[in-house]
Amino acid sequence: MADQRLVYADPCDLDALRQALADNDPEHKLCPIQMDRIYIQHQAIELLPDIIREHAKGPKVLMVTDATPYFRGERSLKEEIYFLLSRTFDVRWLVLDNHDHVLHAVDEESQKIQQAIRAHEADCVLGIGGGTVTDLCKDATHAVSDEMPLIIVQTALSVNAFSDGISIMLKNGVKSSLPTRYPSVLVVDLDVIKQAPMERNLAGYGDVMATWTAPVDWYLAYRVGMNQTYNDPSCDILRTQNAQLLDQSAKLAQRDPETLHLLARVLTLSGLAMGIAGESCPASGTEHIITHLLDMSADRQGRDVAFHGAQVSIGTIFTAIAWEILLSEFDPSKLDLDACYPSEEEMHGKVQEAFQWIGQEVADECWSGYQKKLASWKACRPRFEDLLAHWDELKAELQKQLVAPEYLCKQMHAAGAPTRYCQMTPPIDAKTARWALLNCHLYRNRFTLSDLLYYIGWWKEDFIERLIARAEELDAGL
Template sequence: MIIADPRLIYADPRDLDTLRNALKDNDPEGKLCPILMDQIYIQKKAIELLPEIISEHTRGKKILMVSDMTPYFRGKDSLKEQIYYLLSQNFDVLWLTLDNHDHVLHAVDEESTRIQEVIRTHQADCVLGIGGGTITDLCKDASHAVDDSIPLIIVQTALSVNAFSDGISIMLKNGVKCSLPTRYPSVLVIDLNVIEQAPMERNLAGYGDVLATWTAPVDWYLSHKLGMNNTYNDPSCDILRTQNSELLEQSARLAAKDQETFELLAKVLTLSGLAMGIAGESSPSSGTEHIITHLLDMAADKQHRDVAFHGAQVSIGTIFTAIAWDILLNEFDPTSVDLEKCFPTEKKMKPMVYESFEWIKKETADECWKGYQKKLENWKSNKENFKKFLRNWDIIKTEIQNVVVSPQHLCEQMRAAGAPTHYSQMTPSIDEKTARWALRNCHLYRNRFTLSDLLFYLGWWNDDFIERLIQRASELDAGL
């Protein structure tokens, strides 16, 4: 058994030099992507460092400050206004506020283009994004489109998602969420005074987002073993598991708003983003549980209703995915597999994709089929790897069992943290019909291969199996 480098398993995102050295020493094949960030601040009163941080990154004076309409506070006053007046003493600050259309700002090309236009017309020397994951994704996408050399500073306003510390933007294309390579922020600023004042529901969403650590890397490993992914690497997983395990065991302290646990959550969330950046894709932190969530978001948009917090949805998707892994690990018999039935034709799958997504809109179904068609072709080309996987199942099974967490323990710790365990507990709640649709059709969504794909090709992932997942979750006081 290979012992992980302590510099990885106890990585501190505030010490990027040590992390970079550890990654270099554990990457003999040169597979890992560089961390293109200058500094990460996780501390109290970090906001007060912004003038100094900006001055270190540009000699220019023109700052574009980007936010949405969501109110954030530091003490009794508006955080955004505090930052604006703090910077206006030394800089020419233009404040761009994006409209929260129907209470929700989406990461779409139109919003990114608007930021790009203002960067150019203001001739911005630095872009400062203040807000959550959507603002961050838009600022990364827009500044990347204009000029990567423009410093990008992100002020994180809640521990809501892991999107702040990677070089990827999750953008909505024809109703489908796509992970696009864009750029890292130059600097990430997490002021713990701001975090402690953020709505607990938002911070619990971040806790829910990192629970995917117990399913997504295993999906990624599965894809690697089947020849469906060549980016899998241990360091991206090593920096997540140990500290996330500590966080999981401190769930009750999170509910009590313990300051040290908030700081640990901030570190783990930031490491989760870095893991995606290191891998060059979101697979270390995004598997079946995230795909279920993307489908729920697509349905919400079609149904003209607000979207529940991303991380909260992810956590319940993680419960269902953990249950699915538990069933596979305990019941799968590779000798019973009918190999020829595991490779469906395009003629069978294309109508299935369109039936699942055309009700949203045809362009969405087109986008999903474009991704799924590639996955299906890749799957067919890896028939020999699938045979090898079946022969080596006992070894692979043991490796997976060493890193998964039981669905029972997940649910217990989520309740201890005060996090929702049912879709009906979301704000807004998610109806059972929509949840069943997302669970049933998640494997048809995109090119990425996950557990749901394997189970579908084995003939397991069907209506009866989904009902079994729902029943198992219900027995844990979780699920719908």
């Protein structure tokens, strides 16, 4: 049975969590949580002067935001923080803005922060915003010095990117998880969160829906020998509190303060689960790669990227359906094992065909990841054969980790969360969604359910149509 200290982990008590993790890590696989403090509470903004005094060696603060307005009561949150800090500190405020309204986590933006750190000779960086501002601040301070105190004020419960040491950056047009650094301190002011646009908080709720598929993909990858980082504690800190959140989804629609608080906790824990695993696998599986493809195509199609978490939750519905079909219909005795190992030439052609329309650079970047995955998959053939021989055992284990797609959709509807790609802002058309579903497995060196389904010959147009039809029955999908 899982350690109850992990099951009910409180992200604001990092010392207790570290102790529980150490007691459940016999192989010393877990990465340290390199954060000093996490605050999730009312009036947390008022703590900022003390937090900065405690962490920064001098008075120079670089404040980094995007251009999105946020409020606390009647007042602008960012201005309020700026004036609050300016009484004591020498604050320079850098506003990141992008030509096409949406800030992207690209090197160019990170460079702007790095230049400002140097120009201001900053003693600490204060990032205020969502996942992109956070990822950029993590990347920029990592490039300058990991000793630089980084304090993040989370303005909405939009993604789980706030409490880990990874940045999702756009590199050569491809989204990549790069190891960067943790924030030193994370500040979640529940009064700010309550006023955040509902669609942003619902996006965070959508991002943690991945808890019902990503850890299962991760465990599968581990069992077939395609991943070595799998650990139970990363999953233990997610499952139970996420189940509580899923159960009380309807209260989210009413902005119930306790439910928002629970969402803040599980989002933070989801970041920590990735942090201790040292990679994003505990919170990122098939549902995320579908999303990454949609984002990659957005630029080429000249559309803004929809909320990450909202897209992820729809990917989760499709992935949960795919898991359900696999576990109910797969019969290993009927499998043609040799056919599960396609040639490099064949797969190179598939990757080119899938991504060339976005750009040759993108196709090449995807192939460099995929090529490694294909080689590992071939090397792991004995493990896969062994797994097939014990399929019923594995199936029973996997079934315990999954949630029925009906229940997922029912609760998402109760939360008022979107369940279809056409409900995204801006909407994603059916053709693009079909392309992302069909080709998601070709995109990088991470083994997920979609790879297994491809290699056993299922992940093709007709299977994707089946997923779409099943989602449609649940008032979800395209």
